[in-house]
Amino acid sequence: MRDPAVFYITTAIDYPNSRPHIGTAFEKIGADVQARFQRMEGRSVHFLMGNDENTIKVSQRAEELGVEPQAYVDDMARQFQDVWKALEISNDDFIQTSQERHHLGCRKFIQAVYDAGHIDKRAYTGLYCTGCEAFKTDKEIADGKCPNHPNLALKEIAEENYFFRLTDFSDRLLAHYEANPDFIQPESRRNEIISLVKEGLYDVSISRKGFTWGIRVPFDDDQTIYVWFDALLNYITAIGYGTDEERFNRLWPADVHVIGKDITRFHCALWPAMLMAAGLPLPKRIFGHGFVYNKGAKISKSAGTAIDPMEVFRIHGADPFRYYFMKECPFGGDGNYSDERFAEVYNADFANNLGNLYSRTLSMCVRYFGGTLEGAGSIDPTAWRSGLDLDRLVAELRTLIGNFSYSAALLKIWLEILDCFNRYIQSTEPFKLIKTDPEATKVVLVNLAEAMRVVAILIKPFLPSTAETFYRSFNFGDARAWSDVGYADIPNRPTIANLTVTAPLKDGKPTPLFPKIELNPTAVDV
């Protein structure tokens, strides 16, 4: 039995044919929020990401560029990781499927499945383009021709390939879905997969002949392992399958595979069947997230004013970017991006609300008390949240985040915590109170500082930088290190005698964290 404190989470590995785009980023952010949250809950998290490099397209692309495939994929892997780092993705590992650990694990796996009798050799018939020197799938064919070589006729060629007997696992798969209702999420995806399997699966071709880039089939040197059979295995080869069994047993099975809704079938049908064939345990959960559509940008692109969503975080920072997608696009469903919508959300939720709370709180502490609230430790800091059932709220948030309901969680934090925070200031009016009763004002400000601390913890999984900035704006870290703080710390203020503003100030005022986006006045049609 695996240690229940371990939490192993993965994302889909990406094709390095092009740079990371908004869809891939959406997935990584969603998985990252979960990873960060689980760490805060005290789990020993292992968060894996990677690139899918054993495809024909990689070798073709490398050839076009005149570089070695390995050099090409290494460069792309570096570029991907640069982006993930800029988005504050906290993955613990990044696998490239061209790495030796993956090759060794794949060969061991396919051999095990072969030995167990689930793989056999059959004729594969497909349309072959002599120009590309490759088989073409239906999708790659336009009007019966290869789009790259429209003058050449496609040839129907039969080739001996290895097939995985997926069909044999239909009943066991259905039984597993039945026994484990949470295996596939959200619910709609689960229904789709069940009906897919009920309609009948096909045995799948898992090898190809005559390629040099890729993983050799151990029991047949002429063949390389083909796409999905190789790609899915990254989840186990990355953690030591075939190279470090002790580590593998410590981490497997995965707690959740975070994937796009388009590849649920591979993860929910093929992958479990492969694991069954090899006698390995199945992952506990597979979450198929939705897609982000880029409607607004498409429209404004023609006007030449579009900002590539992937540039947004370079302009406004990773946190507003992360917030936008986690709040505006329900993770299990689809969402949209547009420059206008981004600006609206940013201004309303970041500039006017979150960032402004930071400014007004710190500025009053500095202005009225020189930045130090003496004797804060003996002041009750719960008045700001009177009328709010914080314990209940935190419990709800934990459930929501654990279920990937990020947009609902963020909505709740803004609506119930931040609004409560603002209303407390409004009702106590410390800016008036200071003229008549400095002691009472101090009590209010100690409460505001405490609200800052609570907000910092609540937003930590979503907005790591902002959360840290909030927490470090007072000297809370002297009593409880930021890196250790989790939702369990929310009810317990660390014991600090004097609260001090430690945030950087300029002319006695904090620098606005999120300067408003000035909206271009919309052109008026006359």
Add this chain to the structure above:
RNA sequence: GGCUGCGUAGCUCAGUUGGUUAGAGCAGCGGUCUCAUAAUCCGCAGGUCUCCGGUUCGAGUCCGGACGCAGCUACCA
């Protein structure tokens, strides 16, 4: 063509096993405050829940159909 999902306020979405006047945020409008990034706070307005039919004492919620949108249909998140 087949399968799946969706269609609720100007925009983005909540609406639990059908049950009282359909909810929220943003945008809009009016007022208020001045600590703060002209932010906050209070209030107002805004919906024949795509359409047609059915089941029911009662339907946004269930059933059938129409229209529209999206995804998948076996190697693109």
